[in-house]
Structure formats: structure tokens, C-alpha cells
Amino acid sequence: MELLFYFVLALGALFVSGEQNKAIVEITPVINVTESIFVDDEHKVIYYVDALGNSVYKHAYERGETSSIEIPAKTVGAAIPIEGKHNEFIVAAHHEILRVHWSEEDTAERVTKLHTNLKLASNERFFQGKADAKGRLWISTFRVGKGGPADVIRGGGTFYSITVHKNHSTTIEKKLSNVNVVTGLGWTQDGRHMYYVDAYKRKVFKYNFDLNNGDLGHSKVLFDLDHHPHLHGDIHGLAVKYNGAVVVSLWNGGALVLIDGHDGSIIEKVTLPIQVPTSLAWGKGLGRNVVLVGSSRIPLTEEEIIQNPFDSGSVYLLNRVNCTGVPSFKIRLAD
Template structure:
């Protein structure tokens, strides 16, 4: 029988779920509009994340009381991934562009260079969440908007691509999966045998056989289907993998992150948050046993902001007694 406890003391939230797990969730950062793309850089001992709506990249050094930031002159950005071997260079998926950001993490200004227009994918595509695999390729989902609104997605109008960044700042683009509507979070199994991606419009996470040497995808199966859990009125969003190989999945609009068994596709644990719109997730911290979760503010909705005053923050989960897949950096070839 599931046992849950919840204690809220200002901004500190402590949970225990299913008796065996205990951990603490607290607010780490000040709220932004749309906290996305959380990335733990072990070498810098810093968390990077973006405000998707304002085109801002943030850095939070471990133990620091404030984040530093720099703004990118793009309509929106969804990910920031450091380049391996570089102190201050990053690849950013920014609206219609793949860009290189050069930023020291201290000043509020950086330099931005467009590497590839999204027109190379299709002139109406927008870039979404992105991560690097163990070989340093960038994997990014794309989508098309209906003319009716900011978050109306064209059925089958998107896809999933891998990007190889070259040492002369070119981008080699390979389409991996087509006819998707809103591909979202991506991750890999710890042994790199499987690739996972979220299809938010179908409410599923698909698993594909994966060859890390070539970046080739193979046979597929549904690893998780949210429709089996009607109590969660949301969509799967950001995903990662813990030390056991099980999936950690943020359920957007449901105030919950769930752990999904890699073999059965069943939810085996969950953690409730004090805001509904959860976005990106990542493991990190000095011992790699902390868990970071982004969230969204929806500031155009005054009632929502009043009800959820810390929406838009990045949360940190400590005392997890687990570790997870590290954030991988871009390798320039």
C-alpha cells in the first residue's frame, strides 16, 4: 500500500513515497517564465538552464545564492549544451536556429553565432528540446505551429534529427524520425543500447534500439503510455534515466515526476510538486545524486501566478539515495 507524506515549510518541500523512498524537494532558483533545458556540468560544478520564452541562458554555480545570465537575441530557446573541451562555448537550439554561444558565465553579455538555420530542416519548423548523446551528437525535436495559436501543433508536422557540429562551425543534419507532432524530451539507456523520446501529443515514450557508434536507430517499442494512468491529466515532457536504467519523467500539467520501470513500462514511484507545469529534468550535483526539475510560470494568467507563486523555478531534489545519467556535452568534429 502506498504511503505518502507531505510537509511544506515556506519553500521547502519534503516527501516520502511508497515507504522505501525519502527525499527533499526545494526551490533552487528564482522563477523565470519557462525554465527548460536543465544541464549539470560536472567540470564546472554548475547548473545551466534557459528561459525558453525570453531567450535567456542561466548558470547557477553549486552553492551560489544567485544565477548569472546572458540573453540571446532569438524569439525562444529550449536547450543549452556545453561544448566538450571548451571553457565557455555552448550549442543552443534557438527558435529557427542552431547557434554557438560564447559566454564566460559571469558577465551578462556573450557572443552568438548562427550555425544553421532551421530552414535546412523545413522553413516552418521550430526547434524544441535537445540533448547530446555519448558520442557528442545533438538530438533535437522539431514541430510546426498551426496558424491559430502559439501552442497549436500541426499533426505530423515535426520530426527528430541528429546534428553533428564540425570544427568549421557547420552542422551535418540527419533526419531520424519523421511524421511526429510534438517530439519533446530525449534520453538514452546507461549502456547506450536504447534511445528514448517523448511524443507529447500521443502521451507516449518510445524506445528505439540505438547504435552509439553510428547514431543509427533500430526497432521500436512503446516504453511508457500515460493513457494507462488517467489520474494524471497532463503530458509526458522531459525525461532522463536513473542508475537502475528506469525512466524519470516530468508530467507537464500534473505536478508530478514519475519513475517508470524500464522493462514493464509501469510507474513504480512518484514525487509531487507544488506547481503543475513541469518541464525538463536532469541528474547532477557534486556526487551526482541530486535531481533537477524545471517548471513554467504562465505569467499571462494572473490567477495561475497568484496560485503558484514559485512556478518557473528550477527545483532541486536531494537525499535521493540514487544517481542518474550524466548530462553529455557536444563533441565538435
């Protein structure tokens, strides 16, 4: 089956970046905005959400099958599997953090609202989230103005760390305030540094990180898109290589950029046939040389969508040689 999987990759559409041919393959149906891609190596599936909807999607990549469940909320920002609990997730759902069981009939069963002391504003919602290597949930919020989802209120968001307990209680720490919207997040393999993207600041921030207690230390701007006028679009998704380098996607810029994790210099730019790449991930079950790239139909016009042979709003596999990255981590329930 694994040989068949890579044979399909080899037959995928090719595009040119620099002097090397790259293979990119569409693997999921189209939605609006693919975000929060999670690769479950154990069960050989990919989870992701539609940032403008209330559904969580599951793609079994060996069988090529995609299914979904609807969450009882206005929107969903992230869905992360719980360690040791098959088909159970922690879901950041608009104003609430939920524990959800994905039934065999593809419905959301046993939906439990976790006990938190968070009171989000009416125009505020949860967005991107990931778990660190200790199983804590890191989740951000942002606020929108009267212009709708794209009208982000500058400095209106907050970045939280949440420990989820077995009794459905939570321990919440406010880590950062005055953020716009966090669209990418990741840690180095040794757990000593955390990176995140604030899309509207057009920057990648790097923090010293204490994995044991989740504390953030000294920070710096690792990469500022405004200092690179030859790059178009906005920074969006983020994934971390084993050597500490950072891969970011350029929303409406049609590219991935590999950045040195120490000095922020550009190592490589990879041009994509996808105009609006979003979330990034990789995982052991897919092979360490495969990068998953989400995409968005927004802000493309219908004409732009029709003209591009690659469907915006799908998840893609980008075949890269010697690209090894830190995998997705599951939520770990605390006592």
C-alpha cells in the same frame, strides 16, 4: 561547501509522497517555462533556457548566483556546452544552430551561425535538444498554428541528429519525421537504448540505439499515458536512471513517475507541490541523489500562481535517496 549544500537541502520544504517525506528546494529565479536543464559537473553550474524567450541562464549552485545572456534570436530551445571549450555553447535558436561564447560580462559574444542545409518553415522552430555520449546534438522541431505557441500542428515536427565540426560545418541526419513536439530525451548508461517523449502523443518511445554511428533500430511504445487514467496531465520531461528505469514529469499533473525501462510498468509516483513540472536532469556535482526539476507558469492562472507557495517557473532540487542517473553530455566537436 558540500556539507552546507546538503544542510540547506535538509532544511527545505517537505512534502509527502506515499509514506516517505521528500525535500524540495527552489534554487533559481522565476522565468516563464524552464526547459533543457543541463548540469555541468566540472564547473558546478546548471544551464537552462526559457522556452518562450531568447535567454540562456546559468546558476552556480555552490554560490547561489544566477546570470543570463540574450541570444540574437526570437526563441531558444536548448543550449549545450562544448567539450573542452570553457564558456562556449551550441545553441538551438529558433531557426538556426549557433555557436556562442558566454563572456565574463554576461553577454553573448562571437555568435557564429553554423552551416546547415536545414530550411525550417516560418512557423517551425527548434525545441528540446541534448547531446548523446559521443557528443552529437539531437534536436527536435515543431510547428505552430495561428493560435500561438500552444497550437502545435500535429505531425509537423522533425527529429535530427547533428554532428558539429570544428570548422562550423555540420553533418545532419533526419532521424524521425511526423513528430508533434519532443519534450524529453535520454539514453541508457550503456548507450544501447534511447528514450524520448512526444508530449502530444502522450507516450514514451524506446529505441534500440547504436552509440557508435547514432543509428536508431527497433522501436516500441514503452509507456502510454492513456492507459493510466489515474495519472493526470501530459508526459513532459525525461531522465534515465543508471539501471535503465525512466523518470518522467507530468505537465499540469504535479508529479514525477518512475517507469520500468523494460516493460513500462509504474514503479513509483512522486507527488510534487509544483503543478507544472518540465525538464528533468541530475549530475555528479550535485550528488547522485538529487533530481533537478524545471517548472512552468503556463498554463496556470494568476490566482493559482499566487495560491501556491512554490514559485512556478523556477528550477527545484528534489532530494531522493538511491536515485542515480545518467549525467548530461557535452557537444563534442568533430574534425
